[in-house]
Amino acid sequence: xxxxxxxxxxxxxxxxxxxxxxxxxxxxxxVEQRSGGTLALSVDNEIDSVLLGSPPSMDLDVAVPSDLxxxxxxxxxxxxxxxxxxxxxxxxxxxxxxxxxxxEGAVDATTETGDLTIRSSTSVSGVxxxxxxxxxxxxxxxxxxxxxxxxxxxxxxxxxxxxxRVVVRxxxxxxTSGGLDFSDxxxxxxxxxxxxxxxxxxxxxxxxxxxxTLSGL
Numbered sequence: 001x002x003x004x005x006x007x008x009x010x011x012x013x014x015x016x017x018x019x020x021x022x023x024x025x026x027x028x029x030x031v032e033q034r035s036g037g038t039l040a041l042s043v044d045n046e047i048d049s050v051l052l053g054s055p056p057s058m059d060l061d062v063a064v065p066s067d068l069x070x071x072x073x074x075x076x077x078x079x080x081x082x083x084x085x086x087x088x089x090x091x092x093x094x095x096x097x098x099x100x101x102x103x104e105g106a107v108d109a110t111t112e113t114g115d116l117t118i119r120s121s122t123s124v125s126g127v128x129x130x131x132x133x134x135x136x137x138x139x140x141x142x143x144x145x146x147x148x149x150x151x152x153x154x155x156x157x158x159x160x161x162x163x164x165r166v167v168v169r170x171x172x173x174x175x176t177s178g179g180l181d182f183s184d185x186x187x188x189x190x191x192x193x194x195x196x197x198x199x200x201x202x203x204x205x206x207x208x209x210x211x212x213t214l215s216g217l
Contacts, residue, residue: 001059001075005066005084011039012063019056028056069105079114088125097132106142115152133210137217138162141201153210157217163197168214170207179216 019025027046032039043058059078064070069087073080076094083101091098091109098114100107103121115132118124123140124147133152138145139159147154153173158166158180166182168175168191175192182194192214205212 001062001073001078002081002083003062003064003070003073003085004082005068005070005086006063008063008065010065011068013041014061016059016061017056018054018058020054024056028058030058030060138203139217141203144202145204147203147205149207149210151209152207154205154207154212155215156205156213157215158196158203159217161197162203163199164201164203165195165199166193166203166205166214168192168205168212170210170212172209173207173211175212175214177214180214 015030017025017028019028024047029044031042031044045056047055049055064085066084067086070085070089071087072090073082074092075096077096079096080091080093081099082089082091082103086104088105089103089107091100093111093114095113096111098109098111098116100109100118101120106123106125107118107121108126109116109118110128111132113131114129116127116129117135119137121137123142124136124138125142125145127134127136127147129152130150131152134147134149135155136147137157140162141164147156170190175187175190177192182196185194
């Protein structure tokens, strides 16, 4: 799935269906629901699994006006790319990678199996992945935030203007940092704590099996 903001006044949706036969093709459909000023798009799939081959699937390519907020994007299986949308964004995937670029709002992203990448967005409110790496630009925080992985590395680029107490912990990985002017710095093989700016917010980064790399943005 891809969602991108464009210089347009309407919402454009392109759907590509993949199915092994006509019955499978007819079992999947795009559902549109409108309530007030909200548009919800979902895929209704009557066949979740098949004995041979793959169940039917639908890929969505969505273009929205640049001033239209994209609030929630959720997928069960498949990669997601979101670029240039406005407003706070919640992204959830079960199995698939998530890539977010240039969102004008706070980003919260979760995946069970897949990598997460957040670049050039206004702020990050939370990131969580069970099996996958996270590459995150942290330009600002609206409050406390957590970046968590179970099995995966975290590569976080922090803005020099960030106002946060940074707390990093990993059980079996290494913690490295470069290009950041921390005050009150305390560090060890599996941990780091330091302050950027006044430390008004707290940014917690935790991994179970993975390394954490901090760099300047």
